[in-house]
Amino acid sequence: MDASAIILTGGKSSRMGRPKALLLFDGEPLVVHTVRALRSFFAHVVVVAAEGQELPAVPATIVRDEFPFQGPVGGIYYGLREASGQSAFVTSCDAPFLNLQLVAFLTEQISRYDVVVPYWQDRFQPLHAVYRQSVAPLLKDQLAQGELRPVTLFQRVRTLKIYEDEIRRFDPEGLSFLNMNTPEDYETALVRWGKEADNGNRPRRRDAGHEVTELKGRHVENVSVQCVVELFGVARLLTKTREVALELPQPTHLSDVYGALGARYPVLVGRVVAPDGRSLTRGYACNINGLDFVRDANAGVHAGDRIFIISADAGG
Secondary structure, three states: OOEEEEEEOOOOOOOOOOOHHHOEEOOEEHHHHHHHHHHOOOOOEEEEEOOOOOOOOOOOEEEEOOOOOOHHHHHHHHHHHHOOOOEEEEEEOOOOOOOHHHHHHHHHHHHHOOEEEEEEOOEEOOOEEEEEHHHHHHHHHHHHHOOOOHHHHHOOOOEEEEOHHHHOOOOOOOHHHOOOOOHHHHHHHHHHHHHHHHOOOOOOOOOOOEEEEEEOOEEEEEEEEEEEEEEOHHHHHHHOOOEEEEEEEOOEEHHHHHHHHHHHOHHHEOOOEOOOOOOEOOOEEEEEOOOEEOOOOOOEEOOOOEEEEEEHHHOO
């Protein structure tokens, strides 16, 4: 589908007491967890962050709010402006129980509408909705007028409201709309995720993946790529680690490996992994399987590959 995904991370996190995007969830920062889930379905993911907000390296396009405290309308507008495709699915980084079957269903409905938005427990869910690119100018007008409620947009355009009976076909409990606003919410979500994994309802990130998902009658096979990154020189000293096992969704490129490595070890960002998370800094080289040195970050990575990150002081 000609669609992107947008993740909003720029909230104040005042009730949580610390940045939500950096909370560990299933062994990785929450924003990394969310990007990972959506990249298995969308080719292009945009993360909208506040100016100066700290984020780990992620395989996504990062944009910053131009003005603070503009709420979700600002985040949706800046994300749409950067997204590719005719529409975009929008979510927040504090909703870890994304259901890709529901996301696919919502995205497929946009062809005849400007907005597709779930209506759960008598409330619109604007941060789990699909927006057509053409609504961006209307959102810009809302920002100029100080109207920061997404529901105002819904009243002005062709909006499809998805009711609970349709939502429950894919997500019976509505976990897609479970937000983490307080430390208690965070703890509850971690316990819930662990129970679902123990019951086999969700794969843990570290598990080998050969996951088959039904998306509206289509059989979609998601085979993860497992590879090992071996670090040398300064990279090994900084991480105190020799080898890093990664599991990434297909298709996987070296840029994805660098992004995952920077997310796992933020100390590498800016010193070994470039700040954009898509390449290595100068003075570092990549070798695949001990055969070829590869400079192209778009080079493919296959299951079982061993990737060597070598610095100039590692002795070659």
